[in-house]
Amino acid sequence: MTWKWLREELDLAQAAKRSAKLNEQLIELRDKAAASNDPKSLQDTQLITNETVDYKQMFAESKAYTKAIDVQLRQMELTQANEHVQMLSAFMPESFMSRGGDHDSILVILLISRLVFKCGIVISQTRERFSAVENVTKESIIQGMLSISTLLNAD
Known part of the structure; x- marks a missing residue:
């Protein structure tokens, strides 16, 4: 259970750092775009916005994969516990x-x-x-x- 909690905390910390970095880049590019008003800077801003949306989707997918893996691990632990009980009960009077x-x-x-x-x-x-x-x-x-x-x- 501890490793699962640590993994989730690490994932959340990394996601927060990446999100903060992307938000800073987005703010910088918006400021530059507002100052220059040229079409290339507007495209850069739109690219960063799309990357932010993609990142959020990727984070949600990784969270779903993590939950799916945890469910599979619990299923395996349950199967092994049942097998363990069957083996022990074979030797009981x-x-x-x-x-x-x-x-x-x-x-x-x-x-x-x-x-x-x-x-x-x-x-x-x-x-x-x-x-x-x-x-x-x-x-x-x-x-x-x-x-x-x-x-x-x-x-």
Whole structure:
């Protein structure tokens, strides 16, 4: 996971540098074109503008390719994990896979870790989308309850 994050950060930093450089060149060429008003400088400005648009398209395509590669890598990891489980279960006693056996205990532990991970995602998304409540008072709770009840009764 760390390498993916580092790669994305590096790509974004390089894109920002290139974008800033192209924007500076565009501004310089526009200034020159405004000063001289000759057709050649206008063509140069148009060329730089086209390069900027091409760069944005190229950056979007590379981002899409990165996501596609990440999906393929996750698919491969999932396949290998399933194969690993199959190989390990081949060496386990039959009581391991029976109902109420150790396999069920392992599934419960995995379920709890998945729930904790998903709750973390919900918490982070909630913090991003909604502002934090500074002060919780009895009146604000009652007002919230009243607004919810009116919404439910409206249907």
